[in-house]
Amino acid sequence: MIWKYAMGLFMAAVIIASFLLVPPTQGLGDMGRIIVYHVPTAWVAVLAYLMSMVHSVAFLRTGDMLRDRKAAIAAGLGTLFCVLATVTGAIWARGAWGMFWNWDPRQTSVFLLLMLYAAYFALRASVQDPDRRAKLAAVYAIFAFLTVPFLVFVVPRVYPTLHPNLINVAERRYEMDSILRLVFLSSVVAFTGLYLWMFDLRLRAENLIDQLERERGN
């Protein structure tokens, strides 16, 4: 329980710091602050999709229905954070590029990512039998995740994009000043914590629903 209070305080501190401590970015002014929210949500989305795939693999290996539940929850949260990353990205694009959406390779790939997991839920919704649903969804989740590294890491580096790259791979350094970097990394930690918390809540809720349904069945 105590760590949830700590999480709340930490998140509040990050939000305050993002407005008061972080200096306006060169060329972007106050808009640069959105990096404290945009990048961590995108990171959590990829993390959640990865976890969904890991749980799917574990389900296929063990047949444990709890793993299937975890895979579905992780995919749902991944989609939520992916929507947040898309929206914050579009807001930033409006300011920096002049329009919300211009089919930049980054925007195209994030759009595909959303479609991919929308299809995952369409598949889950169209199968009635729980065992069969779990099996087919797991296979599709693994199959779908194969394209994620391509969409997230390959496309933006191969095709010309206007999206900024914060980590300069060639020179092995972060293109951020020290205060921004501190707040940014804290935000990544805070959002990851938030994801774990939400995951825990959703899992408990789903377990209760499952228990209730079984009791009603008896």
Add this chain to the structure above:
Amino acid sequence: MAISFAVGGMELDPALIAALMWVMLFFTAMTGIARAYVQEEETGTALALRLAADSAAIYIGKVLSSFVLLVGVAIVVVPLYLVLFSVAPAMPLALAATVVLGCLGIAVTGTTLSAIVAQVTAQGSLMTVLSFPVMLPLLWIAISATSTAFVGSNLVALAPDLAFMFFYSGMTFVASLVLVEYI
């Protein structure tokens, strides 16, 4: 035909012609490949087939037949398409390689998804819904390679695209061989 009928006479951008060509091939493939496993389930031969052979072997067989069928369709349709749009591709061999690799990717991915869809009772348009996002990276690259083959003269510019399409097909093929066991 419908595409040509609708936009006939207009001067089109090579990228747009390439995109329309792949949209056409994609939907052609969907109607064919979607049947790959469904047919077995409907006629009740799926169980016998599963008893007789390893699921990976069945998968390879279905991929090969889909691939051959798709290339066969492309051999007829693509030249016809080029004639209708009066496109003279600058690099015909590169175009052929792109079409073959694209068909390979569609066959490999589509067959796996077809195996999933065959297990679902309410199929409807599920095949297209599942395939579209998974295949879009492939189609995206194929369209870019095709439009380069239409107008470009530099083969080197095409190499990464073709390499990607090959890599994509290989990756999904290996993953599918493992995954079809569980479907």
